[in-house]
Amino acid sequence: MSAIVPDDRQLDTILRRGVADIIVEDEFVSLLKAGKPLRLKFGLDPSAPDIHMGHAVPLRKLRQLQELGHQVVLIVGDWTARIGDPSGESATRPMLTAEQVLANAETYMAQFFKVVDREKTEVRWQTEWFGNFSLEDVIRLTSRFTVAQLLKRDDFATRFQADRPIAITELLYPLLQAYDSVMVESDVELGGTDQRFNILLGRELQQMSGQRSQQVMLVPLLVGTDGVQKMSKSLGNYIGVTEPLNDMYGKAMSIADSMIVTFFELLTDVPDEELAEFRRQLESGATNPIEIKKRLAGELVRQFHGDRAVADAQSHFERVIQRKEEPDEVEGFAISFSAPGEGPNSEVVAEGLSNGGVQVHTIRLVVKAGLAPSNSEARRLLRQGAVRVGGRQLAAGDTVVTVMPETTIRVGNRRFIRIVNED
């Protein structure tokens, strides 16, 4: 077994594209040039089940290295996940039960392997070594470090100074993560820049245990679609890797212009030369930014939904969002035309036929069809002119409306249903 030695161009991509920092870079380069498969450690945090584009950044890096023949070691952090955030400082880290962790890990892995090659991945659960950890083991591990050392971590230091709580189990977190590195004998650990401290601690513990210290590769944290905060599920500014086609495309289109090139850099393989060209065009205003963004959205869709989906997503966007037309496919909503006032949709049907159509209560229809969560909300939407029936914008007074089979009901920009005759 040997790994491919990267040429200069490949090496440059590995070291620069979507990388924030490498510690120690020289050592890492010589390891790559040695042509031996490296063990690339990556920790999976099953405290949340979904992977988004922010997570995809290091995963893509893993993939790149796998293609040279290196081995990914995926650590399922089933114990660290259970530490959660006992201080309650962060709503994003609830303490989880073993069952929740297991369920999360499963969906997480399914998504993980959308990017990373499963064949070249070794999956290890922390339980393998922490499952039988005794108090003696805990004491032995903790005795290697001092509080002062752990308080160097920025978020601990900040909280300590501000008299905010730091749970003891939280101090344990970096130690467990470091121990993982020893157990799997990792050569390189990847993570976001927020992992710097934890990964560096792994280097120390490995050295104490007589192993060669792992190299550290830190990738930048991706900014969310709001363009301000880092992408995270709890902030709702994320694009998930399992996001439905049109949502993925649309969310990508909603990012700020200033983030376009960064997204290309971190999430696509579009060559640097082309990115330089995009940058030039954006600065000079030579090209409408929306065109470049469509390319970006297309690239993301291509990765997660396949080549064939790209054209579909783009035409849907142009049609529904830009031109405000109806989408190709609209979910049907069945009502009875022959027996108004009866059957499962009797609430919807108000009065009998006029010209082949049927009259319905607008508000009830909107709610029944799932276009609004409550009558009050539906009423509000109607008052605000958000409801369109067959292309016509309804006014606040349109409490009753005539519909026929195939009439489309639209609420806001993105919610549609089409009336179908259930008879």
Next chain:
RNA sequence: GCAGGGGUGGGUGAGUGGUUAAAACCGGCAGACUGUAAAUCUGUUGCCUGACGGCUACGUAGGUUCGAAUCCUACCCCCUGCACCA
């Protein structure tokens, strides 16, 4: 254990007997505008009602009062300081 502070709508947080479905900000939604689901502006943002109006809500359970998020009692939880520290 002692002392002090606190638990309010999706979030932060104001409110200390009626004018409070509850300020403000953020977020969400909608309309207008736009190259966009961006930005901006405007509106809206508990539930039921066509509307008048009604109902439910401010940690939990009781109570005082014509009336309570606001006062009292008990309980639960959180934070801070002190004490304790093998």
